[in-house]
Amino acid sequence: MATEVNEYVINADEVISRAESRGExxxxxxxxxxxxxxxxxxxxxxxxxxxxxxxxxxxxxxxxxxxxxxxxxxxxxxxxxxxxxxxxxxxxxxxxxxxxxxxxxxxxxxxxxxxxxxxxxxxxxxxxxxxxxxxxxxxxxxxxxxxxxxxxxxxxxxxxxxxxxxxxxxxxxxxxxxxxxxxxxxxxxxxxxxxxxxxxxxxxxxxxxxxxxxxxxxxxxxxxxxxxxxxxxxxxxxxxxxxxxxxxxxxxxxxxxxxxxxxxxxxxxxxxxxxxxxxGDNSVSNLKTVVVGRGEQTLNFTTQIIHYGKDSSGHILKHGVMKDSASSIFNGVGHIKHGATRSDAQQESRVLMLSEKARGDANPILLIDEDDVTAGHAASVGRVDPIQLFYLMSRGISQKEAERLVIHGFLDPVVRALPIESVKNQLREVIELKVLSK
Known part of the structure; x- marks a missing residue:
């Protein structure tokens, strides 16, 4: 049986003693x-x-x-x-x-x-x-x-x-x-x-x-x-x-x-x-996230860009793939505070579900406390587009390979944003392992 969160015990003396023994x-x-x-x-x-x-x-x-x-x-x-x-x-x-x-x-x-x-x-x-x-x-x-x-x-x-x-x-x-x-x-x-x-x-x-x-x-x-x-x-x-x-x-x-x-x-x-x-004024943040869930995972992702500075710009892009019985919550929040005039808050959250038991929930949220701003959002939860599969298969590509190409294309905007080639390759290999292996 899982532990209730209030049933834990922490020994403060032990924590400090351990820190002192490590020379912290x-x-x-x-x-x-x-x-x-x-x-x-x-x-x-x-x-x-x-x-x-x-x-x-x-x-x-x-x-x-x-x-x-x-x-x-x-x-x-x-x-x-x-x-x-x-x-x-x-x-x-x-x-x-x-x-x-x-x-x-x-x-x-x-x-x-x-x-x-x-x-x-x-x-x-x-x-x-x-x-x-x-x-x-x-x-x-x-x-x-x-x-x-x-x-x-x-x-x-x-x-x-x-x-x-x-x-x-x-x-x-x-x-x-x-x-x-x-x-x-x-x-x-x-x-x-x-x-x-x-x-x-x-x-x-x-x-x-x-x-x-x-x-x-x-x-x-x-x-x-x-x-x-x-x-x-x-x-x-x-x-x-x-x-x-x-x-x-x-x-x-x-x-x-x-x-x-x-x-x-x-x-x-x-x-x-x-x-x-x-x-600060003219501050910028672009956030790109890719998530893959499998097995019986429970995943909760809250992503927020909160604007205080004037002319600030915050863009959120989140793509997720869920398979098996995995479930995910994607909450994206763009919050423009009062005084952050001419700011720009944009977000896009998309989830692909690869099995009947997989669950995805994409919730875009805009909180706007200022008049002179630009803001927008997009969200979708669904399965692999059959039209894309049909197009690829009509050119002699097998269904499994077509699904693989569609999934990699769906996740690639984040993969390409990583700045080290070896890390990009690692992420592509992990995607292959998690999404495409049985």
Whole structure:
């Protein structure tokens, strides 16, 4: 029987003792204490049309797992190396379960003051920077119970800081390899792009086990300050059996851009929150998401772009494919606040269902508190277009191959948006595995 969400027990003394034994910084320990003091009084998040009372977010077998580290790229597991464009990606961080396993940063970036470190070390080495941005503008510790629990249990992640006017040409890539079925992931990614800077960041979450009855509670915060530009790409492919909560949050300043390209391929039940705050005038965010559900997955995706700045632009594109008995909720919200004049909020959500028992629910929502704006939405839920299949089959293509081509075409706008070729290939392979295999 699944655990009720209010039946969990958290031993605060044990959490702090474990943090101290790992040598975590005073800053991080203080944040964990703050979370522990509040967690009992906080409510769970309330995703639309999904009841969480039977979801177990709190049972953790091993809060921290010691795993292998690597001295060179050549020593990395093949599953990791296949995701790296080694010729062009010079800035790489690998996390093996909860262990910082490998880090490579170019001397040029270090000379320019760029910081790329696992977040636990960064909180000790750069406490003023981390404290300024860690759960202050994007996600708040007291936002709800899962945010506080994430803070208390934090056991991995990455901190990236790009100083003013520094433009990083080569992508920064993080790969998290999960291969211990008793390991939970409480990763926190904090990216700060200072004024006038540019960064492309890509992350991969990959399981090498078939099933894990643990938790992943992942939070990413991206701060794009005035005139900054951040491209954020991700492919999540964690195994069946997890209970998952993923929150990716962006804060965008004046004349800044934050673009998301997300391949959400986890095989477990997941609540996913992706919210971008367009705080500055002329701020921009384009979000592209592709989702594939199979088996008996329950998936809930809330995507929001909230406009505060004048002349801000936010576009959401979400495509999903559901097969077997998988079910999904796609909520897209474009919210133009009072004062955000001449802003543009657009969104498109489309779901393909490949079996009779699959379920998809696409809910576009526009909240407009200002008169002089542009806004629009489109949504559809249905099956593969028989006219498209007929057209392809009339040219000698088999029905199975025709379905394959239609599905890849349907998902390709997001795949093409990923900035690293090896990651694009990974996502295409995952789509083949999840959608086209029996």
């Amino acid at each position: 910084s005073e800053l991080l320990i203080s944040k964990k204490k703050e979370a522990l003091e509040q967690i009992e009084s906080l409510d769970m998040p309330k995703p639309d049309k999904t009841k969480l009372n039977k979801w177990d977010f709190f049972t953790v077998s091993q809060p921290v797992t010691d795993s292998a580290t690597y001295g060179s790229l050549e020593e990395l597991p093949e599953a990791v190396k296949s995701l790296l464009d080694i010729e062009h990606t010079k800035n790489i961080y690998v996390q093996h379960n909860n262990t910082p396993a490998y880090l490579q940063v170019s001397d040029e970036l270090l000379d320019q003051g760029v910081v790329i470190e696992n977040i636990i070390e960064a909180s000790a080495n750069h406490p003023e920077l981390v404290e300024k941005y860690f759960m202050t503008e994007g996600v708040k510790i007291d936002e709800h119970k899962l945010a506080a629990y994430h803070t208390a249990m934090l056991n991995g992640g990455l901190f990236v800081y790009v100083p003013k006017n520094v433009q990083i040409e080569d992508p920064v890539q993080m790969v998290v390899l999960h291969d211990d079925e008793k390991t939970s992931l409480f990763n926190h990614v904090l990216i700060v792009a200072d004024e006038g800077s540019e960064l492309t960041y890509v992350e991969n979450y990959l399981s090498n086990v078939d099933r894990s009855n643990e938790q992943f509670n992942i939070i990413s915060e991206v701060i794009a300050k005035d005139n900054a530009k951040v491209n954020y790409g991700a492919v999540d492919f964690l195994s069946e059996g997890f209970t998952g909560y993923v929150n990716r949050r962006g804060v965008v300043g004046r004349d800044a851009t934050l673009d998301w390209a997300l391949g959400l391929m986890n095989d477990s039940n997941v609540i996913n929150d992706n919210t971008t705050y367009l705080m």
